[in-house]
Amino acid sequence: xxxxxxxxxxxxxxxxxxxxxxxxxxxxxxxxxxxxxxxxxxxxxxxxxxxxxxxxxxxxxxxxxxxxxxxxxxxxxxxxxxxxxxxxxxxxxxxxxxxxxxxxxxxxxxxxxxxxxxxxxxxxxxxxxxxxxxxxxxxxxxxxxxxx
Amino acid sequence: xxxxxxxxxxxxxxxxxxxxxxxxxxxxxxxxxxxxxxxxxxxxxxxxxxxxxxxxxxxxxxxxxxxxxxxxxxxxxxxxxxxxxxxxxxxxxxxxxxxxxxxxxxxxxxxxxxxxxxxxxxxxxxxxxxxxxxxxxxxxxxxxxxxxxxxxxxxxxxxxxxxxxxxxxxxxxxxxxxxxxxxxxxxxxxxxxxxxxxxxxxxxxxxxxxxxxxxxxxxxxxxxxxxxxxxxxxxxxxxxxxxxxxxxxxxxxxxxxxxxxxxxxxxxxxxxxxxxxxxxxxxxxxxxxxxxxxxxxxxxxxxxxxxxxxxxxxxxxxxxxxxxxxxxxxxxxxxxxxxxxxxxxxxxxxxxxxxxxxxxxxxxxxxxxxxxxxxxxxxxxxxxxxxxxxxxxxxxxxxxxxxxxxxxxxxxxxxxxxxxxxxxxxxxxxxxxxxxxxxxxxxxxxxxxxxxxxxxxxxxxxxxxxxxxxxxxxxxxxxxxxxxxxxxxxxxxxxxxxxxxxxxxxxxxxxxxxxxxxxxxxxxxxxxxxxxxxxxxxxxxxxxxxxxxxxxxxxxxxxxxxxxxxxxxxxxxxxxxxxxxxxxxxxxxxxxxxxxxxxxxxxxxxxxxxxxxxxxxxxxxxxxxxxxxxxxxxxxxxxxxxxxxxxxxxxxxxxxxxxxxxxxxxxxxx
Amino acid sequence: xxxxxxxxxxxxxxxxxxxxxxxxxxxxxxxxxxxxxxxxxxxxxxxxxxxxxxxxxxxxxxxxxxxxxxxxxxx
Numbered sequence: 011x012x013x014x015x016x017x018x019x020x021x022x023x024x025x026x027x028x029x030x031x032x033x034x035x036x037x038x039x040x041x042x043x044x045x046x047x048x049x050x051x052x053x054x055x056x057x058x059x060x061x062x063x064x065x066x067x068x069x070x071x072x073x074x075x076x077x078x079x080x081x082x083x084x085x086x087x088x089x090x091x092x093x094x095x096x097x098x099x100x101x102x103x104x105x106x107x108x109x110x111x112x113x114x115x116x117x118x119x120x121x122x123x124x125x126x127x128x129x130x131x132x133x134x135x136x137x138x139x140x141x142x143x144x145x146x147x148x149x150x151x152x153x154x155x156x157x158x
Numbered sequence: 159x160x161x162x163x164x165x166x167x168x169x170x171x172x173x174x175x176x177x178x179x180x181x182x183x184x185x186x187x188x189x190x191x192x193x194x195x196x197x198x199x200x201x202x203x204x205x206x207x208x209x210x211x212x213x214x215x216x217x218x219x220x221x222x223x224x225x226x227x228x229x230x231x232x233x234x235x236x237x238x239x240x241x242x243x244x245x246x247x248x249x250x251x252x253x254x255x256x257x258x259x260x261x262x263x264x265x266x267x268x269x270x271x272x273x274x275x276x277x278x279x280x281x282x283x284x285x286x287x288x289x290x291x292x293x294x295x296x297x298x299x300x301x302x303x304x305x306x307x308x309x310x311x312x313x314x315x316x317x318x319x320x321x322x323x324x325x326x327x328x329x330x331x332x333x334x335x336x337x338x339x340x341x342x343x344x345x346x347x348x349x350x351x352x353x354x355x356x357x358x359x360x361x362x363x364x365x366x367x368x369x370x371x372x373x374x375x376x377x378x379x380x381x382x383x384x385x386x387x388x389x390x391x392x393x394x395x396x397x398x399x400x401x402x403x404x405x406x407x408x409x410x411x412x413x414x415x416x417x418x419x420x421x422x423x424x425x426x427x428x429x430x431x432x433x434x435x436x437x438x439x440x441x442x443x444x445x446x447x448x449x450x451x452x453x454x455x456x457x458x459x460x461x462x463x464x465x466x467x468x469x470x471x472x473x474x475x476x477x478x479x480x481x482x483x484x485x486x487x488x489x490x491x492x493x494x495x496x497x498x499x500x501x502x503x504x505x506x507x508x509x510x511x512x513x514x515x516x517x518x519x520x521x522x523x524x525x526x527x528x529x530x531x532x533x534x535x536x537x538x539x540x541x542x543x544x545x546x547x548x549x550x551x552x553x554x555x556x557x558x559x560x561x562x563x564x565x566x567x568x569x570x571x572x573x574x575x576x577x578x579x580x581x582x583x584x585x586x587x588x589x590x591x592x593x594x595x596x597x598x599x600x601x602x603x604x605x606x607x608x609x610x611x612x613x614x615x616x617x618x619x620x621x622x623x624x625x626x627x628x629x630x631x632x633x634x635x636x637x638x639x640x641x642x643x644x645x646x647x648x649x650x651x652x653x654x655x656x657x658x659x660x661x662x663x664x665x666x667x668x669x670x671x672x673x674x675x676x677x678x679x680x681x682x683x684x685x686x687x688x689x690x691x692x693x694x695x696x697x698x699x700x701x702x703x704x705x706x707x708x709x710x711x712x713x714x715x716x717x718x719x720x721x722x723x724x725x726x727x728x729x730x731x732x733x734x735x736x737x738x739x740x741x742x743x744x745x746x747x748x749x750x751x752x753x754x755x756x757x758x759x760x761x762x763x764x765x766x767x768x769x770x771x772x773x774x775x776x777x778x779x780x781x782x783x784x785x786x787x788x789x790x791x792x793x794x795x796x797x798x799x800x801x802x803x804x805x806x807x808x809x810x811x812x813x814x815x816x817x818x819x820x821x822x823x824x825x826x827x828x
Numbered sequence: 829x830x831x832x833x834x835x836x837x838x839x840x841x842x843x844x845x846x847x848x849x850x851x852x853x854x855x856x857x858x859x860x861x862x863x864x865x866x867x868x869x870x871x872x873x874x875x876x877x878x879x880x881x882x883x884x885x886x887x888x889x890x891x892x893x894x895x896x897x898x899x900x901x902x903x
Contacts, residue, residue: 055607057453064446068437082436089437093450100454103462110465117468220858224851253883254860402850406857407864410883431886432870441873533888537876546877546890639852640877640890643859 014145019076019083022142026090027069029138033131034062050131058132065093084146091143098136104128159204163211163238164317167231167262168246169255170217171526171645173274176304176654177246178214181314191230196567205318213240219254221261222367225570229369235267236354242317243267249279249286249301250646252421256413259295263328266355270320271299272313277306278646282429285422294416296326305651327357330408336390337361343386347379363387364394365402431646435530444534451522451531452553459515459557460588466510474503492686492695501678504741505671508558511588513663515557520658526647536640542622543629545569545637548578552621555585556614559789560670561662563796571638577628579797580805583785584621586614589740593780596744600759601773609774613781620782620812670739670788677738677787678745684708685749698749709750723779723821724772733779739786771824775817783813830901833878833894835869841899842866848896856897859887867899 032048037059039045040052052058072086105128112120166181168174179186182201191198199214215234216227235243245262247255262269271291279286292299298316302309330337340360345351350359354373362370363383374383391401398404438447482495522528528550536546544552547569554562562582569575594613598606629637686697688707697703704710712734713727720730728750736743744758753761762768768776784790784806794802835841843865846853860883861867870886871879878889889897 056611060446061450061453064443064450067446068443071437071440071443085433085436088433093447097454100458100462103458107462107465111468115465115468115472218858220854222854222858224854251885254885257858257860402854403857403863406862410860410862410864435870435879435886439871439879441875529888533877533879536888536890540876540890546888636892639848639893640888641855641859641893642888644879644886644888646886 014084016076016079016081016083018145019087020073022145023069023073023076023083023087023090026094026135026139026142027066027073029135030062030066030069030090030094033135034059034064034066037062037131048131050129050134053130058130061093061097062132062135065090065097068093087142088146091139091146094132094136094139095143096136097132098139101128101130101133101136105133159207159209161209161211162242162321163213163240164242164244165213165215165234165238165240166244166246167215167235167258168217168272168274169219169248169251169258169643171643172217172246172248172251172255173304174214174217174246175657176651177244177272177274177302177310177313178212179653179657180304180307180310182212196226196230203314205314208318208321210317213238218258220258221265222365232265232369235262235265236358241268241321242270244270244272244313244317246272246274246304249273249276250282250284252279252284252286253413253417256416257409260328260409260413263295263297263326264361265358266325266327268320268323268325269295269297270313270316271295271297272304272309273299273301274304276301277303283423287420287422291416291420294419305654328412330361330405330412332408333361333364333405336364336394340364340383340386340390343379343383344374344377346382347377350374350377350379361405364390365405429646431526434647435644438527438530439533444530445538448531448534451527455515455518455522456556458518459511460591463510463514467507470506470509471503474499474506478503488695489686489692492698493682496686496695496698497679497682500682501675504678504745505667505674508588508670508674508741509663509667512558512666513659515554515588516561516659516662516666517655519554519557520655520662521650523658524648524650524655526645529642529644532642533644540637540640542626543633543637544577544581544622544625545571545574546640547642548574551578551582552585555582555587557588558666558670559583559585559587559785560792561666563789563792564665566796573633573635574637576797576801577625577633579793580628580801580808581621581625583789583805583809584617584624584782586617586781587740587785589786590780592741592744593736594777596747596759596762597768597773597777600763601768601770609777613777616778617781620816624808624812669792670786673786673788673791674739674741677735677742680738681709681735681742681746681749684712699752704750704752709746723775723817724769725776726767728767729776733783736780737784737787739788740780743780771821771828774824775820778820779813779817781813782809782816784809829898831895832867832869832880832889832897832899833872833891835872835899835901837869837872839869840866840902841869842902843897844900845898846896847898848893852893852896860885861887861897866902 036046036048037052038056040054041056041059045052068086068090072083072090075086076083105125108120108123108128109125111117112123166174166178178199178201181203186199186201189198190196196216201212203210203212213234215231218228218231221228221232243262245259247259259269259271273288288299288301298320300309300313300316302313337357337360340363341356344356344359350356359370359373363374374380377383394401437443478495478499481499482491485491485494532546532549535549539546539548551562551565554565559582562585563579566575566578569578594610598609602609685704685707686693686695689711690706693703693707697707709731710727713731716730716734717727728747731750732743732746735746747762748758751758751761751765790802790806793805829844832841843861843863845863846856865882868881869878870881877891878894880887880889
C-alpha cells in the first residue's frame with residue numbers, strides 16, 4: 011500500500027488552493043467588467059468563478075486541517091482534485107459538442123470555431139489536478155495510509 | 159411448464175434493482191400496485207423447465223406496515239404467498255439488513271438470502287463466514303456481486319432447489335412462552351391458521367399491530383384470542399414497559415449474536431466514503447459544492463446535448479420540406495409539414511437535453527451523492543417548511559417538471575409531498591428557457607445572462623416563499639421528521655445508470671411528448687382555420703391572413719385581460735397556447751409575427767409591441783403561470799384533480815399579480 | 829442523559845429513549861436506532877441535521893428528531 015506524507019498534503023493543497031483562487035477571482039472580476047488574462051482569457055461566466063472559488067476553498071480547508079496536523083486534510087485534497095478533474099471532463103465534453111456543431115453541422119454560431127476557443131482556465135486547472143490526485147488516487151480501492 | 163411466483167425484497171440501496179434486472183433481463187413489465195402510485199415491477203426467467211415469475215417488492219427496512227411501501231411488501235408476502243422470497247442483504251451492512259430478514263422469517267416466508275456486495279464488505283475489512291451464517295439462519299445464503307453478475311447462476315439454482323423447503327422458524331427466547339400460548343388459541347380457528355402463519359399473527363398481536371388486530375376481529379374465535387392477549391399483556395407489562403420496544407430489542411440481540419459469530423472485522427479503516435463525506439457534508443463547504451455540482455449538471459445538460467438537438471431540428475426541417483414539396487394538396491401538405499412533422503420535431507428536440515439531465519441525475523443518485531444533497535440542503539429547506547428530500551425533485555424541476563413531480567414519491571409524508579408537488583412548477587423548466595432567451599435577446603442585449611439568471615432566481619425565491627406560505631396556511635405543522643440512510647459512495651455502475659436514465663426519459667416521452675405533440679397540431683389547426691373556413695397554409699407566414707383565423711379570435715378575446723400589462727393580442731395568443739407547453743410560446747410568436755425563429759428577436763423588438771418593462775413582465779408571467787398540460791396531468795395523477803386545479807388557479811393568480819407589480823413598479827421608476 | 833442533538837462529533841453514545849409517535853419509533857428501530865443501540869456521532873455542526881453511524885450504516889437525522897432521542901455517553 012502506498013501512502014502519502016502530511017507534508018505532501020500541505021504542499022499540494024496550498025498550491026492548488028492558490029491556483030484556483032487566482033483563476034476564480036479573475037473569472038469573478040471579468041463578470042463585473044474587469045478582464046485580466048492570465049495565459050487564457052476568462053469566460054465571463056459568474057458561475058465558473060463560483061465553482062473555481064469553491065474548489066479553492068476546499069483545498070484551503072484541507073491546508074488548514076493539515077497544518078493543524080490532522081490527517082483529515084487528505085480528504086480535502088482528494089475531493090478538491092476530484093471536483094477539479096470533473097470540471098475538466100465537463101470542459102472536454104463541451105469542446106467535443108462544439109466540435110460536432112462546427113465540423114459536422116456547420117452551425118452559423120460556430121463559424122470560425124477552433125478547439126482553442128474552448129480551452130478555459132478550468133480545463134487547464136483540471137488537467138493539472140491530476141498531480142494532486144495521483145498520490146491519493148488509491149483510496150477508492152484501498153483505504154489510505156497517511157504517514158505523519 | 160410449471161410456473162412459480164417468487165418475490166425480491168431488500169433494504170433500499172442494496173442493489174435490488176441490479177439483481178432483478180440481472181435475473182429477468184429484458185422480460186419485464188412495469189405497472190402500479192393496486193390503488194397506489196407506487197411502481198410494481200414484474201419479470202420472469204426460466205430455469206430448466208420451470209418458469210419463474212419474479213415480483214420486485216418495494217425497498218423497505220422492515221415490515222411493520224407503518225409506511226405504504228412496507229404495507230405493500232407485507233401484504234404481498236402474507237396474501238399472495240410467493241413460493242420463495244429472495245432477501246437481498248448488503249454484506250457491508252449486515253447488522254441492519256438482518257432486521258428485515260428476521261421479520262421475513264417471522265412471517266414464515268421461504269427465505270433465500272442473497273448476500274450482495276461481498277466485494278464492498280471486503281473493502282471495509284469485513285470477513286463473513288457464509289457457511290456459518292447459513293447454518294445459524296437455517297436458510298440458503300448465496301454470496302454475490304450483482305453489479306458484476308457474480309453469483310447469479312448459483313442464486314437461480316438455489317431458488318429452484320428451495321421451492322419445497324419448509325420455512326425456518328425463528329425463536330425469541332424471552333417471548334417464546336407467550337407466543338406459544340397465543341399461537342395455540344389462534345390455531346383453534348382453522349380458517350385463520352390456513353390463511354395466515356399463526357405464529358406471525360401472535361407476534362404481531364403482541365406488537366399491537368393494527369392490521370393483525372383487524373384480521374383477528376373477523377375470526378370466529380375473536381373473543382378467545384383477545385382474552386388470551388389481554389392476559390398475556392398483563393403478565394408482560396410486569397416485565398416490560400413497552401412490548402414492541404422489548405421485541406425490537408430481542409431481535410437486535412439475536413442479530414448481534416449472529417453477527418458476532420459470522421463476521422470478523424479485520425481492522426478499522428478510513429474508507430473512501432468517510433473521506434468524501436468529510437468534505438461534501440461540511441458545514442460551510444457543503445452548500446457551495448452542491449451549487450457547483452448542480453451548475454455543472456446543467457452545463458452538461460444544455461451545452462453538451464446541443465448538437466444532438468440541432469441534428470434533430472435539422473432532420474425534421476428537412477423532412478417537412480421534403481414531404482411538403484411532394485404533396486400537391488395544400489391543406490394536406492401543410493397538415494403534414496406544419497402540423498404533424500413540426501409537432502413531432504418540437505417534442506424530439508427536447509429529447510437530448512432531457513435525456514442528458516436524467517443521465518447526470520441518475521449518475522449522482524447511483525454514486526450516493528443525492529442523499530448528501532438532501533442532507534446538506536435540509537437546513538435551508540426546513541426553514542421554508544419543506545423537507546430535506548424535497549430538494550431532489552426541486553432541482554429536477556429545472557429540467558422538466560413532469561419527472562420532477564413523479565420523483566416526489568420518495569417523500570413519505572403526504573403533506574410534505576403535496577407541498578413539494580405544488581411549488582415544483584415554479585422551478586423554471588428547460589422549456590421556458592427559449593422564451594427567456596428570445597426576450598432577453600430582443601430587449602436586454604448585452605446582459606442576457608443576468609436577465610435569464612434573474613428568472614431562475616425569481617422562480618426559486620417564489621417557490622420557497624409560496625412553500626412557506628402554504629405551510630402556514632394549508633399544511634399546518636412542521637415538515638415530517640427527517641431521517642434517511644446515507645448509502646456508501648459507489649463507483650458508477652453504468653448499466654444501472656443508463657437503465658434508470660432511459661426509463662425516466664421514456665416516461666417523459668410518453669407523458670409529455672404526446673401532449674406537446676397534440677398541442678402543436680392544435681395550434682396549426684386553429685391558425686389555418688378561421689370563422690370563415692380554411693385560410694390556406696400561407697396563414698402561417700402571412701400576418702394579415704392570420705388575423706382572420708381562430709387564433710386571432712382567441713387573442714382578441716383575451717386582450718382585455720392582458721391590457722393592464724400592456725401586452726397586445728399576439729402576446730395573449732402565445733400565452734394561451736403556452737398553456738399546452740411553454741416552448742410553444744416562441745413558435746406561436748414566430749407564426750404571429752410572420753418570421754422564422756432566427757429573426758424573431760429583432761422583429762419583436764422593432765414592432766414596438768413591448769417595452770423592456772412589459773417584456774420583463776411577460777417573461778415572469780411565462781415563468782409562473784400554469785405549468786404545461788403534461789405537468790397538470792401528472793399533478794392530477796399524483797395528487798388528484800382537486801390539487802391539480804388548485805395549482806392552476808394559484809399560479810395564474812400569482813403570475814398575474816407579479817407581472818402587474820413589475821409593470822407598476824417599473825413604470826413608476828422610469 | 830442528554831438529547832442526541834447535543835452530543836459532540838466523535839462521541840460514542842447509547843440510545844436510552846425515544847419520544848415520538850409509533851410511526852417514527854418503528855422507522856428508527858428498523859434503521860437500527862433502537863433503545864440500547866450504540867451510536868457514533870460523525871457530524872454534528874450544531875445546526876441542521878446530524879450524521880450518525882449505527883449498526884454499520886450511516887444515517888442522516890434532522891435536528892428536531894435528534895432532540896427527541898435521549899442518549900447516554902458511553903464510558
